[in-house]
Amino acid sequence: MSTTATESVQKEQSMLLQKDMIADHFRRLGRAKEEGKKVVYTFVPGNLNELILAFDMLPVHPEINALQSAMRKKSAGYIREAEKHGHSEDVCTYVKCDVGMLKSGNIGPTGEKLPEPDLLLLSYTGCFTFMKWFEILRKEYNDCATVMLHVPYQGDGAITEEARAYVVKQLREVLVPQLERISGRKLDHDRLEELLASSARAEEDLVSILESAKQKPSPIDAYFGGVYYIGPIFTAFRGRESCEEYYQVLRSEVEERIRMKSGPITPEGPMHNEQYRLVVEGPPNWTSFREFWKMFYDESAVVVASSYTKVGGIYDTGFRHDARQPFESLADYCLGCYTNLNLPSRIDLLEKYINEYEADGFLINSIKSCNSFSAGQLLILNELEKRTGKAGGFIESDLVDPRYFSAANIKNRLESYFQMVDAKRQNRHTPSSRERA
Amino acid sequence: MECYVGIDLGSTTSKAIYMDAHANILGRGIINSRHNYTLACQIAQEEAENHSRFAILEQSIRENGTGQSIAATLMPVLRAKYKLAEHNAQLAELRRICMKDLDNWKDPMAASLYLEAVEHILHRMEQEAVDIYREDTAEKSDFFRDIATSQFMEFAQDQVRRHVEELSFERLVGIFDRAIIRVESVSFAKSFSAHIDFAYREVAAMPAFAPYRDQIHAAVKIADEREFNIVRIVGTGYGRQRLPFEKEQIRSEILCHGLGAHYMFPDTRTVLDIGGQDTKAIQVDGNGIVENFQMNDRCAAGCGRYLGYVADEMNMGVHELGPQAMQATKTIRINSTCTVFAGAEIRQRLSVGEKREDILAGLHRAIILRAMSLLARSGGISNEFTFTGGVAKNEAATNALRTLVRENYGEITVNISPDSIFTGACGAALFARN
Numbered sequence: 001m002s003t004t005a006t007e008s009v010q011k012e013q014s015m016l017l018q019k020d021m022i023a024d025h026f027r028r029l030g031r032a033k034e035e036g037k038k039v040v041y042t043f044v045p046g047n048l049n050e051l052i053l054a055f056d057m058l059p060v061h062p063e064i065n066a067l068q069s070a071m072r073k074k075s076a077g078y079i080r081e082a083e084k085h086g087h088s089e090d091v092c093t094y095v096k097c098d099v100g101m102l103k104s105g106n107i108g109p110t111g112e113k114l115p116e117p118d119l120l121l122l123s124y125t126g127c128f129t130f131m132k133w134f135e136i137l138r139k140e141y142n143d144c145a146t147v148m149l150h151v152p153y154q155g156d157g158a159i160t161e162e163a164r165a166y167v168v169k170q171l172r173e174v175l176v177p178q179l180e181r182i183s184g185r186k187l188d189h190d191r192l193e194e195l196l197a198s199s200a201r202a203e204e205d206l207v208s209i210l211e212s213a214k215q216k217p218s219p220i221d222a223y224f225g226g227v228y229y230i231g232p233i234f235t236a237f238r239g240r241e242s243c244e245e246y247y248q249v250l251r252s253e254v255e256e257r258i259r260m261k262s263g264p265i266t267p268e269g270p271m272h273n274e275q276y277r278l279v280v281e282g283p284p285n286w287t288s289f290r291e292f293w294k295m296f297y298d299e300s301a302v303v304v305a306s307s308y309t310k311v312g313g314i315y316d317t318g319f320r321h322d323a324r325q326p327f328e329s330l331a332d333y334c335l336g337c338y339t340n341l342n343l344p345s346r347i348d349l350l351e352k353y354i355n356e357y358e359a360d361g362f363l364i365n366s367i368k369s370c371n372s373f374s375a376g377q378l379l380i381l382n383e384l385e386k387r388t389g390k391a392g393g394f395i396e397s398d399l400v401d402p403r404y405f406s407a408a409n410i411k412n413r414l415e416s417y418f419q420m421v422d423a424k425r426q427n428r429h430t431p432s433s434r435e436r437a
Numbered sequence: 438m439e440c441y442v443g444i445d446l447g448s449t450t451s452k453a454i455y456m457d458a459h460a461n462i463l464g465r466g467i468i469n470s471r472h473n474y475t476l477a478c479q480i481a482q483e484e485a486e487n488h489s490r491f492a493i494l495e496q497s498i499r500e501n502g503t504g505q506s507i508a509a510t511l512m513p514v515l516r517a518k519y520k521l522a523e524h525n526a527q528l529a530e531l532r533r534i535c536m537k538d539l540d541n542w543k544d545p546m547a548a549s550l551y552l553e554a555v556e557h558i559l560h561r562m563e564q565e566a567v568d569i570y571r572e573d574t575a576e577k578s579d580f581f582r583d584i585a586t587s588q589f590m591e592f593a594q595d596q597v598r599r600h601v602e603e604l605s606f607e608r609l610v611g612i613f614d615r616a617i618i619r620v621e622s623v624s625f626a627k628s629f630s631a632h633i634d635f636a637y638r639e640v641a642a643m644p645a646f647a648p649y650r651d652q653i654h655a656a657v658k659i660a661d662e663r664e665f666n667i668v669r670i671v672g673t674g675y676g677r678q679r680l681p682f683e684k685e686q687i688r689s690e691i692l693c694h695g696l697g698a699h700y701m702f703p704d705t706r707t708v709l710d711i712g713g714q715d716t717k718a719i720q721v722d723g724n725g726i727v728e729n730f731q732m733n734d735r736c737a738a739g740c741g742r743y744l745g746y747v748a749d750e751m752n753m754g755v756h757e758l759g760p761q762a763m764q765a766t767k768t769i770r771i772n773s774t775c776t777v778f779a780g781a782e783i784r785q786r787l788s789v790g791e792k793r794e795d796i797l798a799g800l801h802r803a804i805i806l807r808a809m810s811l812l813a814r815s816g817g818i819s820n821e822f823t824f825t826g827g828v829a830k831n832e833a834a835t836n837a838l839r840t841l842v843r844e845n846y847g848e849i850t851v852n853i854s855p856d857s858i859f860t861g862a863c864g865a866a867l868f869a870r871n
Contacts, residue, residue: 378814385729385816392729394814409715413732416689420727423692430696430725430867431460432703 012265014250018231021246023110025058025236030112032058038118038183041137043130044312046123046151046334050195050239050321051175055183059236060114062133066097068109070286070400078104079401092129093369093401095136102140119182120146121175126153126339127372147178151334157345159335167331193323195239200320205247206233207315212254213304214357217274219257221264223303224293227284234312238321266297275300276421279353281307281346281380282365282373287402295411299418305353307346310338314349343376347383354388361391361421368398391424393417440665442485443866444478445690445859446676448713449741449827451477452859453485455665456866460700464488465859469580469621474676480624482670487629490660491516494633497656507649511640515653518636521570526628527581527620528566532559534616554604555612558592582617589613630661671869673861675714686869691717691730693864698823699725700863702852706820709808709838710860711828713741716808718815725864731815738776739807741828747800750780751793758797762833765798779803801833802841809841818842823852825860 032039038057042048044064052059069075078100079093085103087096101107108114120134120141131148138146149170152163176187209229213222220226229250237243257263263271267290278296280303285292296303313319319336322329334340341349354362364381366374378394385392395413398404440463443454451474455463466484468477494515498508535555542548562585569584593609637657641650672680673693680687690710698708699721708719716739720729733739748755769791773779779800786796812818822842828834839851854860 381729382816394731409732412689416691416727416730419689419692420730423726424728427724427726428871430699430871432700432725433462434703 012253014246014253015228017242017246017249018228021232021237021242024242026108026110026112029058029060029108029115032115039115040119040121040182041117041134042121043123043125043127044234045127045130045337045339046125046149047234047238047312048121048123048149048171048175048330048334049236050192050199050326051171051179051330052121053195053239054188054192055179055185057119057179057183058115060117061235062098062137063094064235065101065108065114066094066400067286069097069101070402071289072109073287074101075287075400076402091369092133093399095129095133097400098133099136099140102137116141117144119178120144121179122146122148123151123334124148125151125334125337126341129372145178145182147175149175149334151337151340154335154340154342154345157342157348159332163335164328164331167334168327171327171330189326192326196321196326196329197323198241198244199233199239200322202233202238202244202247203313203315203320205244205251206230209247209251209254210305210309210316212258213302215258216277216358217261217263218277218302218304218357219254219262219264221266221271221293221297221303222309223280223284223306224266224289224296225264226303226306226309230309230312264297264302266293268294268297271297271300271302273300274302276361276418277302277304277357277359279303279305279350279357279359279362280365281350281362281377283308283311283367283370283399284365285367285397285405286400287398288405288407291407292397292405292410295414299414301418304357304359307338307350310349312337314338317349339372343379346376347380347387350380350384351387354384354390359390360425361393361417362388363393363395363417366394366396368396368404369401370399391417391421393420438663438665439668440489441866441869442482442667442670443693443862443864443869444481444670444672444674444680445693445861445865446474446477446481446672446674446680447827447861448675450858451481451674451676452862453478453481454859454862454866455485455489456863456870458668458870460867460870462863462866463492464490465856465862467858469582473622474679475681476622476624477676478672478680483624483627486665489665490629490633490663491519493663494656494660497659498652501652501656507646511646511649511653514640514643514646515636517570518639519632521566522632522635523628524566524570524581524584525563526632527623528559528563528585530620530623531585531616534619535559535612538612538615550600550603551608551612554593554596554600554609557596558589558609561592562588582621585617585620586613633657633661669869671865673865688865688868690861691719691732692727693861693868694825695719695721695727695730695864696725696867697860697862697864698825698852700867701854701856701860702821702823704821704850705823705852707812707815707818707822709812709822709824710826711739711741711804711808711824711834712826716740716811718808718811720816725867729815731811733807733811738779739804741826743776743779743804744800744828744831746776746780747783747797750783751797759801759831759833761794762797762801763836764794765792767795767798768802769795769799771796771799771803773803798833798837801831802837804828805834805837805841808838809845813845818846818849821850821852823854823860825854825857827858829853829857 040052040057041060044061069078075097079096081100081103082096106114120137122134138144180186212219232243232246263274314336362384364377366377381392381394395410439458441456445452451468453466457463464485465488466481468481495512539548539552597604597606640646671686671688672682673688673690677687694708694710698705710717716733718731719727722728744758745755748758769786771779771782773782783796835853842849842851
């Protein structure tokens with residue numbers, strides 16, 4: 001055990017803040033219809049939160065609802081419900097969980113009913129399933145108004161001027177007019193700039209928090225803890241004052257932990273005695289999230305960087321939303337999402353993390369029902385091993401379908417992986433029978 | 438003497454290795470796995486200790502000037518006689534437990550009827566014991582359970598045929614089944630002194646060895662009195678978590694197979710282990726340190742248990758599958774990677790008149806094809822390749838593997854040790870020593 005049993009698990013102020021923010025958001029969603037607020041369903045990667053907020057609309061993120069359902073142990077039932085309606089076993093389980101939730105009364109994570117969408121806003125950033133998902137929702141919601149921002153894939157590993165101009169043109173000529181039509185108001189440019197400026201301030205703090213993991217010991221877990229840290233900025237809160245406040249508070253807590261040289265906070269208290277520093281690629285499993293995390297902190301393993309905490313924006317390579325160039329920066333944000341990167345860029349980013357965060361190794365959690373993430377992951381594994389010489393591990397699970405989380409097998413693999421890292425560190429010579437002879 | 442112990446508690450068998458401070462293997466022990474892992478661990482370890490004593494005994498005889506010439510002929514006889522003594526002790530225990538079982542029967546008529554039948558069966562088993570352990574068969578690795586089961590079944594059928602109206606085969610087998618579990622829970626391995634004494638007396642009475650009886654006796658004494666000071670034990674395998682060991686004394690079987698394969702074949706860079714419930718493709722460096730591994734996670738099709746299922750489906754013993762598949766004149770394609778669906782394919786193929794051996798050849802190829810996919814995922818095979826685990830004993834499987842390795846990776850040295858089943862335990866012993 002890496003944590004001390006007697007230490008009380010005190011919730012930090014940032015955790016309480018985030019809880020309040022989420023509760024408040026869902027309360028507002030619950031009142032949206034009576035208050036005449038318009039509701040936009042949209043996805044996390046490439047989300048245009050500042051633009052949505054500038055029209056005083058409220059966003060709903062179906063994949064966040066799906067993962068929340070999984071953490072509340074409701075996804076198995078929802079998935080069964082979706083399969084009953086003809087969705088195949090091989091379909092992305094986020095989709096099935098969301099459709100199942102819809103078919104079961106659309107009750108959100110706080111127990112309040114979610115309002116129906118007035119608009120489906122699809123930023124297409126590399127995940128083909130998102131498009132099909134909204135096709136299904138459009139049908140379920142009686143041909144709800146739908147708008148798609150087509151974001152070109154970074155096939156050559158860079159954002160080109162043409163791609164940027166193409167996205168900006170769509171924002172100006174398709175997105176804004178549609179949002180104006182649905183919301184019934186003109187775009188308030190000043191408001192948009194204020195929101196973008198606020199986003200940039202929160203992003204600055206987020207980067208500082210994520211980079212704190214370069215310290216030894218790392219004061220944060222950038223995967224299991226990281227998914228909580230990215231919550232506000234990847235979803236409905238980026239651009240809001242509450243979001244800025246959250247990251248200021250979190251940053252000061254992390255800085256305090258650096259001063260105290262203490263490790264990350266786990267569900268069982270602070271982790272001591274950091275033994276393994278890892279970089280993780282791929283989303284976590286949500287149905288057994290705590291159990292999965294425990295397999296790491298019980299071995300005193302901390303994740304120092306992860307790609308999953310970049311799906312809603314890669315800020316640590318320098319990108320910030322920019323009030324001086326509102327549409328251009330929104331375009332760059334969408335184009336630069338992790339899901340929109342090609343394989344070589346993903347490998348470069350992970351390699352950079354392994355080196356800069358002085359990781360002992362890297363792990364890939366390969367998701368059964370997510371081709372967008374999983375395709376090419378073995379190539380990533382082999383290439384990273386070759387480039388860094390660090391121990392690579394490969395585990396398999398799923399996002400929100402509990403049928404694909406085999407705890408005993410995953411634990412067995414992780415144990416073997418940690419022992420492999422140990423053995424590589426010691427690199428001891430073992431005689432062979434030939435030397436004996 | 439100082440020694441290091443590696444224990445591999447697999448899902449089918451439990452293995453132990455005794456190793457000295459210079460990494461020489463002293464002895465190996467293998468038993469059927471039991472539900473009680475602590476007991477399995479203990480008995481496998483005792484087997485390995487006895488095996489070590491035999492190695493010491495042989496060495497003592499060889500070191501003695503005149504002994505050198507007789508060692509080669511003496512050792513198989515001595516081993517056979519030792520095994521006979523062990524077998525007889527187990528038979529005596531089987532008899533005691535069967536009789537106790539019958540004592541508790543409420544119906545005295547039935548009890549006396551079955552008592553008579555069991556007496557006949559056990560008597561024949563006792564008579565045949567000597568033939569089982571002639572010196573030329575001494576190296577066979579059959580477990581007492583396997584030998585006793587096949588004998589008991591055969592003789593019980595005879596009894597039922599003779600007393601059709603009175604005896605039920607199932608009831609007879611029930612008596613045996615209850616007893617054999619308890620026989621397996623008794624450690625006979627500790628009785629080295631008694632068994633080696635029996636073996637010594639037997640060989641000393643033989644004209645070929647009588648002139649050397651004093652030397653043999655001296656060697657027996659050395660082996661019997663040798664004390665093993667176990668410095669450290671390391672456990673691995675699926676039952677490892679249930680061993681009463683410290684965390685540091687428990688190693689993953691992936692690392693153990695990697696290190697064990699390196700020990701056996703030092704140029705190994707890729708290891709394939711097909712065990713009872715999982716398949717592992719492992720890449721190791723020049724020191725046997727694991728660099729990468731891939732395992733079957735979401736589905737266990739293509740593991741050793743697959744063959745167990747196929748054997749049941751075809752009403753055969755697992756050990757008969759390989760030899761029958763070797764008789765094939767063609768290889769039937771089995772598409773399904775799912776164990777249960779493969780069962781359906783077998784029935785379908787049999788129904789259209791395909792030969793069992795040809796279907797079995799296809800099934801062996803199907804298992805290896807699954808393993809090839811894991812191997813590819815782990816980075817493929819570029820240098821010497823070692824196949825470990827229980828399935829490595831199956832000739833049809835190893836033939837399919839050699840063919841597919843050649844087809845996919847060209848001419849690669851493929852190592853398969855006769856002791857491949859001990860690879861994990863060997864790695865664990867090396868970890869204990871390190």
